[in-house]
Each structure stands twice: as C-alpha cells, then as structure tokens.
Amino acid sequence: MSAETLIVLIYVLVLATFVGFELITKVPPTLHTPLMSGSNAISGITIVGAIVAAGPDPGDFSLAKILGLIAVIFATINVVGGYLVTDRMLKMFKKKK
C-alpha cells in the first residue's frame, strides 16, 4: 500500500469518526440497546471483505479461502441476527395511545 493511499484512508477514518460522534451524542436512553445492537449489525460489514476472501475458484480449497468462508458465516450471523433482533426490539417501542 502506498503512502498516498494510506493518507486517503486515514482521512476517511478521521472524518467518519467525527460524523459518528456528531450523529450519536444525542440518543435518548430508551434507544441505547437498539442503537447498540443496530450498530453491531452494521459492524458486520466485514462480510464484504469476507466474500472477497472466500471468492477464489470453486475447486480451490486453499487455507485463505477456507478462512474466508468461515468469515462469511460469522459475519452473516452478525448481520442477519443483528438486524432482525434490533427490528424485533424496535417493533415493541410504543408511545402512549
């Protein structure tokens, strides 16, 4: 990786962190748990890297690919489970009628 690429990536990291802090500072306590499980599901974005790692030819069973496939399973549990459980929780939050 070249130094220029690294700098660009660091820019992205720093700016996204600021966006994150700005977005989340004012979350009411009622939503703390859904926020946590929802953002946890988002961290399953690693699935994108996992899919590429599991990508090589069908016949190929190199260590790299096997690790990739395990990563896909793990990340999918994180993504699917995280989103569904968050939705299940948020469905229950009701205002007084």
Added chain:
Amino acid sequence: MDSNLFIQIAYLVASVLFIIGIKMLGKTATARKGNQLSAAAMLIAIVATLLDFRVLSFTEIFIAILIGSAIGAYFAQKVAMTKMPEMVALFNGVGGGASVFVAISEYYRVFDINHEVLDTTTGVTLVLSVIIGSVTFTGSYIAFAKLNGSIKGQAITFKGQHALNAILFALLLIASAMMVNDPQNDIYLIAVLILALLLGVLTVIPIGGADMPVVISLLNSYSGMAAGATGFVLNNQVLIITGALVGASGIILTQIMCKAMNRSLVNVLLGGFGQTSSSVDTSSGSDIVVKEVGVEETAMIFDSASSVIIVPGYGMAVAQAQHIVRELMEQLEKKGIDVKFAIHPVAGRMPGHMNVLLAEANVPYDKLVEMEHINDEFANCDVCLVIGANDVVNPAARTNPASPIYGMPILNADKARTVIVSKRSMAAGYAGIENELFGADNCLMLFGDAKAKLTQVVGELKEM
C-alpha cells in the same frame, strides 16, 4: 461500465445510507426505519461485492451465507428480551471473529496464492486487525459467559493479574513488530493471534456484575474498530466508514455509562469494584434493621397513594417480572393513580436494558423517565416501588464519603413518602455494600420473588 467502478459507487451509496440509517436510529419515531435503511445499505454492499471479479465460487459463498443467516435468524427470533445483553455480546463476538478470519485469510492469500510481498503498511494494519478482532472475539464470549452465568458473574481477580496482563501486552507488541519485520514467517502472526485472544479473556474476567454495561458498550466499539482495521488491510472505504461510525457510537455509550457510575473507564477496566469495597463494609457494620411488609398491606399502601414511581433494576430482569409490573401499572392507573418509571442509566446489564424489557411488556416508552428528569419528583411522590435495584438507590452515594459508590449519581428513591423494596433477600448489591435505604423509617421490605409477590399484590388491588 467497468464493474469495479460500479462496485465503488454502490459502496458510496451504502455508506451514505448507513450514515442516514444511524441518524434515524437515534430518534424514537424513526428508529425502526433507520434500522431497515441500514439493512438495505448492507444488502447493497453485499450484492455489489458479489460482482467483484475476484468472486467466483458462488455456490460455496451462498451456502456460507445461508448457514450464517439461519443461525442469526434463529437466535434473533428465539432470544428472550431479558437475555438481550447476552445476545448483543454474542453477535459482537462473531463480528470480531469475522474480522480476524478476513485479516488472516488476506495474509495467506498474499503469500500462498499471489506470492507477493507484504509491505510494512499492510503488515501493520493486518496486525492491528488481528489484535482488535481477537480481543473483541474472546472478550465478548467471556462477557457472554458471565451474563449467562456459565462462569462467575462477579469480578474474577487474582494476584499479579495486572503484571501478567502487562507482560502479555509487551509480548504482543514484540510479536507484532517481528511480524511486520519478517512477514514471511507466519509463526509471528500466530503468536500475535494467540496473545491477543488471551488478552481478550484476561481483560474481561476482572470486570463483572454492574460494570457489564460499560464492557458491552466498549466491546461494541471494538467490533467497529475491528471492521475499520480490516478496511485498512483491504483498502476498502466502506469498511472504514462504517467501522468508524460503530466505533464512535460504542465509545459514546461507554462514556455515558462511566459517567452514570462516576467512575473512569480505566477504573472500570482494571476491575475489582467488589474487592476494594470489602474493607469498607465491615467497618460500616450491618446494624440495619428493616421493616417487613406483607402483600395485603402493600396493596393498601398503593390504593391510598396518588402518585407512584417504580424503580426497576437487574433483579426485575432476573425474576422476569416486567409483565406483572405492567399489570400493576394498569391496575394503579385504573384507580386514577399516576405511575412513572425512573430509569437509572446503568440499571441492568446493558445500556437501555430496562427500557427494552418494559417495552416488551407493553409499557409506553414515554412513561420511562431518565434520572435527571425524575429525581426532583421523588419528594412529591407517595410511593416509590423499587424492584430488584440496589446500588442505584443507595443514599450512601450522596452521604457517605467512605462508601465505594460515593459520588455516583443515584435515584432519590429515599425521598419518597413511602418506599417499598421488592427484593429476594437482604443480600447486598453488586458493589457488596449495605444499603442504608432499607433501614430508613419510610422504607418497607417486600421479601420474596418479585414476580410472585407482585402477582399477589395485583390480585389484592383488583379486589379493592
């Protein structure tokens, strides 16, 4: 259009949707839509990745996705709301684990398949990704096991613990440096992996009980950072952006939790809240004399009240008493009594734990009032019902400078005209200290299982 460019644009769209999704997740009215939006963003990112020219083995990938989805969906549907902290810990763990596997896979791909040389920058990011991911992975499982009760939930400390951690950390740094210096030799990477997994275990075992909300939020933050670090390894912006968002949200929650306990993060992480206090509670002595109250009398006290504040704690979750609490609320409201819930930020084992439980029991969320907003109301309230909460209503935090929880913001339950405490026994709370509130003149103890006792109280109220 070139497929790579298309993928990049799809990632950009996904990143924007993630940001909007998180923003919407922060408001009660839009939260559910926000979560769905971020799920849609995830779908876009996944579909775009499948178009990548390096992705050829669709069958295997689909099978892996199917397995993961089935497991994830099963747990998400099955889990009881009281078990939500465990669930979050579990999902955190697999997220961290996925980051580790991706990073190590990338390492072997570079050498075994492409026969390239790993440059220093990639080496550093790879090591970071493995470390953060591994600590998240084992740390989350220890947190899970503690919450689940399969290992002791309290702080586990032993002599030389900090020294051991320091040595392991130093070894980890050395192994990391060796790995970056000589990437061809995978023994260093394996050493980094093992040391980081161990550190994940050792850093979480000394933390327990009521400090769990801090740990869970911190691990949540780590899982984001792990994803971000993997983004550096793969030169993938969408991973970095989402990782940063999750990392930031976890850090903010961690800060809120620490502030609510008036403790610094370092203090929590070093653990051993319980033992530091043990010397104090012997000196204070247990000369507290409590007054017990029966079911009928409790119902009568409620019947003659005009305002009631309910303070739930972890004990309510343990007793699964949230549904009967809602019934009690309905009974009281039928009699024209004003009912509110006072929620301490660290009540339960996870940020917002009580809110989720009460939402499950159909308590409208606008009945749940935050500490700062309700603390002045206790003085004008007739009855305060404390269910399974202890340290968060201990007046020692205000009055006794020798108490380990001194300075922690608490709910002013003791200021209510009458306080009824529903509690299994006289056992001390997590901090292991006596609660003066229980001996106060205006305090009555309703001993027994919260669910059973409150069911009887509701029955009595119905007959009145």
